[in-house]
Amino acid sequence: MKPVSMILAWPVAMLVGSAGALAQPTAPGAALAQPPTRGQLLYNTHCIACHSTAMHWRDQRLATDWPSLKAWVERWQSRVLLNWTEADIVEVTRHLNDAIYRFARPAG
Numbered sequence: 725m726k727p728v729s730m731i732l733a734w735p736v737a738m739l740v741g742s743a744g745a746l747a748q749p750t751a752p753g754a755a756l757a758q759p760p761t762r763g764q765l766l767y768n769t770h771c772i773a774c775h776s777t778a779m780h781w782r783d784q785r786l787a788t789d790w791p792s793l794k795a796w797v798e799r800w801q802s803r804v805l806l807n808w809t810e811a812d813i814v815e816v817t818r819h820l821n822d823a824i825y826r827f828a829r830p831a832g
């Protein structure tokens with residue numbers, strides 16, 4: 725008769741494996757990579773479900789400069805009822821701008 729531990733080992737290994745994959749950004753092995761910024765985490769948590777980066781790369785972008793990008797971030801966070809602070813909005817705007825848009829930032 726097989727010991728119970730043998731029967732359980734496979735699903736447990738699967739679970740640990742997938743949890744490890746999910747936890748990757750904070751795993752020790754990823755320490756050399758840039759840690760995610762707060763804006764990146766907020767965006768990945770709340771926004772990415774609906775749009776991939778393709779949305780932001782498309783030809784007819786709605787965001788055309790820093791203020792309009794920030795306005796879109798503000799509009800979306802209120803649409804999704806996140807109640808972000810001004811600081812959160814700036815963080816996510818910065819993340820999108822650094823990662824994709826690269827608009828000139830207004831001074832300050």
Ligand code: HEC
Nearest residue numbers: 770771774775779780784785786787796797800801804816
């Ligand atoms: C319910 C789905 C959904 C969610 C959730 C969502 N978005 Fe969007 N987003 C869209 C759609 C659809 C568009 C395109 C709107 C259009 O073309 O009129 C868009 C467009 C945008 C744009 C403009 C892209 C451009 O053309 O330059 C920005 C910026 C943006 N979203 C940011 C966010 C942020 C930040 C969040 C998280 C707070 C978020 N979105 C959450 C669906 C979503």
